[in-house]
Amino acid sequence: MTGHQxxxxxxxxxxxxxxxxxxxxxxxxxASPTSAQEPPPLQSIGGRVxxxxxxxxxxxxxxxxxxxxxxxxxxxxxxxxxxxxDEGRYLVAxxxxxxxxxxxxxxxxxxxxxxxxxxxxxEAVVAGNQRVTRAFFLGTDTRDIRGKWSLLPQTLANGVKLxxxxxxxxxxxxxxxxxxxxxxxxHGEMVTFGALIAFYFNREVGLNMLLAAPLAVIATAAAGSAxxxxxxxxxxxxxxxxxxxxxxxxGFALAVRYVFLFVYxxxxxxxxxxTLQTDPISLGSIDLAPRSVWIIVLSTLVIVGVxxxxxRARFGKAIRAVxxxxxxxxxxxxxxxxxxxxxxxxxxxxxxIGGVFYGLEYGVKWDMGFTLLLLMFAAITxxxxxxxxxxxxxxxxxxxxxxxxxxVVPNANDLKTVGALFAxxxxxxxxxxxxxxxxxxxx
Amino acid sequence: MNWSLIFWxxxxxxxxxxxxxxxxxxxxxNVHVGYTGLLNFGQAGFAAVGxxxxxxxxxxYGWDWYWALPMVVICxxxxxxxxxxxxxxLRADYLAIVTIAASEIIRYFLNSVxxxxxxxxxxxxxxxxxxxxxxxPLQNDARYKLGAQSIDGYRLFMLLLGWGLVAVIGLFVWAxxxxxxxxxxxxxxxDEEAARALGKxxxxxxxxxxILGGLIGSIGGLVLSxxxxxxxxxxxxxxxxxxxxxxxxxxxxxxxxxxxxxTIIFFFVIQLVDNLLDQATRNGHLPEWLVDENNYGQxxxxxAGAALALLVVYRPQGIFGDKREQVFDVR
Numbered sequence: 069m070t071g072h073q074x075x076x077x078x079x080x081x082x083x084x085x086x087x088x089x090x091x092x093x094x095x096x097x098x099a100s101p102t103s104a105q106e107p108p109p110l111q112s113i114g115g116r117v118x119x120x121x122x123x124x125x126x127x128x129x130x131x132x133x134x135x136x137x138x139x140x141x142x143x144x145x146x147x148x149x150x151x152x153x154d155e156g157r158y159l160v161a162x163x164x165x166x167x168x169x170x171x172x173x174x175x176x177x178x179x180x181x182x183x184x185x186x187x188x189x190x191e192a193v194v195a196g197n198q199r200v201t202r203a204f205f206l207g208t209d210t211r212d213i214r215g216k217w218s219l220l221p222q223t224l225a226n227g228v229k230l231x232x233x234x235x236x237x238x239x240x241x242x243x244x245x246x247x248x249x250x251x252x253x254x255h256g257e258m259v260t261f262g263a264l265i266a267f268y269f270n271r272e273v274g275l276n277m278l279l280a281a282p283l284a285v286i287a288t289a290a291a292g293s294a295x296x297x298x299x300x301x302x303x304x305x306x307x308x309x310x311x312x313x314x315x316x317x318x319g320f321a322l323a324v325r326y327v328f329l330f331v332y333x334x335x336x337x338x339x340x341x342x343t344l345q346t347d348p349i350s351l352g353s354i355d356l357a358p359r360s361v362w363i364i365v366l367s368t369l370v371i372v373g374v375x376x377x378x379x380r381a382r383f384g385k386a387i388r389a390v391x392x393x394x395x396x397x398x399x400x401x402x403x404x405x406x407x408x409x410x411x412x413x414x415x416x417x418x419x420x421i422g423g424v425f426y427g428l429e430y431g432v433k434w435d436m437g438f439t440l441l442l443l444m445f446a447a448i449t450x451x452x453x454x455x456x457x458x459x460x461x462x463x464x465x466x467x468x469x470x471x472x473x474x475x476v477v478p479n480a481n482d483l484k485t486v487g488a489l490f491a492x493x494x495x496x497x498x499x500x501x502x503x504x505x506x507x508x509x510x511x
Numbered sequence: 512m513n514w515s516l517i518f519w520x521x522x523x524x525x526x527x528x529x530x531x532x533x534x535x536x537x538x539x540x541n542v543h544v545g546y547t548g549l550l551n552f553g554q555a556g557f558a559a560v561g562x563x564x565x566x567x568x569x570x571x572y573g574w575d576w577y578w579a580l581p582m583v584v585i586c587x588x589x590x591x592x593x594x595x596x597x598x599x600x601l602r603a604d605y606l607a608i609v610t611i612a613a614s615e616i617i618r619y620f621l622n623s624v625x626x627x628x629x630x631x632x633x634x635x636x637x638x639x640x641x642x643x644x645x646x647x648p649l650q651n652d653a654r655y656k657l658g659a660q661s662i663d664g665y666r667l668f669m670l671l672l673g674w675g676l677v678a679v680i681g682l683f684v685w686a687x688x689x690x691x692x693x694x695x696x697x698x699x700x701x702d703e704e705a706a707r708a709l710g711k712x713x714x715x716x717x718x719x720x721x722i723l724g725g726l727i728g729s730i731g732g733l734v735l736s737x738x739x740x741x742x743x744x745x746x747x748x749x750x751x752x753x754x755x756x757x758x759x760x761x762x763x764x765x766x767x768x769x770x771x772x773x774t775i776i777f778f779f780v781i782q783l784v785d786n787l788l789d790q791a792t793r794n795g796h797l798p799e800w801l802v803d804e805n806n807y808g809q810x811x812x813x814x815a816g817a818a819l820a821l822l823v824v825y826r827p828q829g830i831f832g833d834k835r836e837q838v839f840d841v842r
Binding site for chain 1 (some may be wrong): 609813818819
């Protein structure tokens with residue numbers, strides 16, 4: 069098949085998915101698939117080249133401009149190169165994940181500078197979607213043993229970024245658990261669904277992300293309420309036990325996940341907007357791409373909004389009442405079914421937002437939601453099952469823990485999630501009810 | 512359409528050595544879920560441990576099989592203790608979440624670039640099956656006819672060994688579940704509080720069940736990897752656990768023959784669907800924009816997922832189970 073045919077096939081399959089998931093808009097728009105520009109690869113190696121020296125007893129660090137950085141693959145062939153800019157920064161895009169050697173081209177150094185022995189070459193293990201930082205320092209080492217510590221703020225910032233995405237998705241999961249008692253293993257697929265719908269509108273239809281993202285959120289909200297009305301409400305009313313419903317959600321998740329693979333394919337891809345932003349916003353030693361800053365800000369706003377809704381709004385109070393005690397809530401005149409429907413819709417919308425953010429930050433993949441699901445469960449278990457504010461606290465811990473892992477254990481990026489899952493098991497040993505959970509819920 | 516090939520291949524797959532491996536893993540899971548009511552969603556982790564605890568000593572360290580086989584038992588029991596201690600006291604959904612997380616931790620480790628020297632990383636471990644080849648009384652590379660299917664001597668031996676193990680372990684589970692010990696497990700499944708009130712140490716029994724089922728799962732994992740002569744972390748993803756759930760629910764939870772009949776039906780149906788789609792796409796019977804040779808392989812997962820959901824809702828007792836045994840009502 070030619071490239072154009074592949075696009076056409078994918079467009080048709082995507083249209084199928086959109087129709088299946090019950091939003092009619094997709095079918096109208098699928099007629100005009102414009103193939104958007106191929107976005108650059110998601111992996112990169114970046115960092116700074118700096119010169120350190122002591123001047124009048126002060127330690128000075130200065131950027132080194134115009135140094136050529138070469139990236140070699142394991143066979144020793146050059147795969148990419150870049151020059152440092154005015155601030156001594158470089159950024160090299162990496163096509164395929166793997167182990168690379170990052171080397172300073174010594175002939176490109178200013179005449180008065182030399183590389184210390186063994187200091188001009190570093191190894192970098194690049195996993196999918198990762199931006200690996202490799203800094204080079206010329207001159208004598210005048211810093212104390214600060215190398216690792218100076219990377220900490222950046223690590224924490226990355227952790228907060230991931231934490232916000234986990235938080236925005238896991239609050240919905242936690243609310244669903246709280247109001248219905250269901251551990252919904254299909255919540256990750258809602259996240260993927262949001263990311264994929266945005267991908268469809270962005271890459272296949274050609275809409276800007278600023279338009280595609282709201283459409284995706286509407287779609288996931290609709291998918292959430294459709295699930296509740298078509299599946300979960302019926303099961304609840306027919307007296308299906310919670311354990312059975314949990315297993316149903318696992319089967320449902322498996323089927324839907326492979327429908328995504330069937331429609332979207334196994335590859336990893338990126339949106340065409342906001343993807344490679346080489347001009348980061350710097351705050352001290354922290355560099356964040358503008359989109360990351362926006363993701364953190366917007367997620368915080370959404371989460372504060374949800375929290376205020378739960379604490380202040382009449383309906384939010386009804387949700388919390390149902391979480392506390394469904395029978396009592398229903399006997400005081402609260403329409404529990406309506407509350408649960410709103411929770412599913414809200415949970416779907418939040419999952420959609422999280423999916424779009426996750427896709428922007430780490431790329432779109434058919435099983436991205438499943439990877440995130442384990443982190444979400446870790447977060448809500450850590451925070452105390454069923455407590456939405458616990459989910460927030462847990463998300464922060466999990467997100468930061470995941471990134472901190474890469475800081476503590478270098479070159480183990482593919483083991484990132486392991487740290488968080490370990491934390492989950494440890495917390496269950498020490499404090500089974502979670503950080504903000506109540507003891508009687510454990511039982 | 513070559514109907515006889517489609518049929519015979521599906522039939523062979525349903526009784527192949529790989530199916531026997533799945534049957535063992537599912538039998539172990541049946542001890543957890545069907546007999547004790549423990550919702551273990553990390554059975555793939557036990558299977559992975561079974562495969563790698565044999566393959567790593569043999570391949571990476573050059574141990575003999577008689578040292579490597581005990582490693583399978585030791586590692587499997589260790590994993591059961593590691594999983595059980597934090598979670599068995601907690602509610603069912605905690606166990607489900609933690610076990611699924613643990614099996615993913617194991618898979619991430621086995622797949623990690625950092626431990627390639629130990630586990631073979633993404634490629635996994637191969638050339639560790641000398642033991643099974645030496646054990647084989649048949650010629651390893653001779654061809655044998657099984658209906659319309661032709662397989663080599665090694666596969667045939669693994670097929671017989673695998674189903675032989677299924678029979679032996681099945682008899683053992685059957686006997687042990689009739690014993691007082693097994694009755695305590697069932698009573699825990701039906702009413703944990705009542706079992707505790709009768710003075711049974713529920714936690715200890717649950718742990719023993721987790722160890723027994725995990726060990727059977729590890730043996731299954733070893734058979735599964737030995738028959739392909741390759742231990743690969745990709746084979747031990749969560750879908751393995753979910754397939755085993757479909758198998759035991761289909762056959763009937765808490766029945767020795769459940770996993771056996773479940774495995775045969777499950778693989779027959781899955782392979783039949785696969786073969787039909789394969790032939791249909793080759794001959795152009797299906798629209799290309801919908802199904803092509805690259806993606807019909809995913810249909811089996813969609814079928815399995817839908818089957819699990821539908822079975823649990825409409826026929827939770829499967830084929831042989833008893834609806835009065837309320838396996839899925841444990842809280």
